[in-house]
Amino acid sequence: MKDLELLLLDCSPRRDNSTSRHLTSQLLPALTRRFGRAVHVTQRHLGVKPLPAITPEYAESLVLPVEAARARYGDELALSDELIRELDAADIVWISTPVHNFTVPAVLKNWIDHVVRRDVTFVTTEAGKVGLLRDRPVFVAVTAGGAMFREPPIQPDFFRPYLTAVLGVIGLKDITYLPSTRLAMVDAPLAAVEEHASQFIADALTAR
Template identity: 35%
Template structure:
């Protein structure tokens, strides 16, 4: 493993529980692969612009003659995609906000989902164009949602990442973090045990 891409999205930065689980996972992987380079992308600290008509228009203009402004948008998106392509593994921290993923993470996704580059449509349906690689999703939640109809994150992330060709997705959940100290401690300990098992 030569390159590890780390993506966090907690509004609490490195103090966020999802970010701390990400750091545990990264520590395990870098111990196993001490020569691996690590790229850190903190979407809360350095957010990707949300998709609007102008940015979407730039993506549509990619095969034509984009304006200077559109070329800048495309270059930004291309850099994010290249960063992802270069990664041998991705560590993704995902707190739950109002039953969904953070909006900054959705904005990032909107910039890496590019027709003809990371996916394409065929007569047999969509096909992901990214080579598969491990994606570790560290999900931190105040309540308990995994396996229930209120867990909108897991199916969305599986669908989106699979759409791009990333199917080797492993989830670690730390849930009930706002349901008392005992529950929080137990959930974080269990998540740590699962991280150890996944990265063994």
């Protein structure tokens, strides 16, 4: 059987001891068990090798109908086209990321700005934006130093509502959040990550 294609967006800027990367490395092997298929990973190191910021030409292109945008700004759309092709080829999307200032890191926001594209990944209708990509599982292995994602909130959560909304715009609605938090408050953050990972493997990542 063909391998499942997984697109991994690694958003930590840390080269060593990244908690989100550690969480991902603990959890990825469980996917093969959950889906019963080998997983082939295509990785974007957004944190340590950030994408270039969007250009003035790219921003201009977004206000034009797609054919006019291609005719005028074709070359400027190449990176966005490549990232969208990569995303569309994936059976599973895995976002490995810390929380930065209550929301997604700027490098992930930048990737989002490159792939959320009018008439390419979404269309605007009277009822709002409608996604053009087929839905597929998206996993978000997210770590935080403080007590994010508590009820009642201790820190405001602009992370999950934002990511859920913006991925929903392009058609990705099947999102599972796998958070490991309070890591600045423990002596051994990587060990704490491993404990959280075991819990997720027992619950969310076990084949149903």
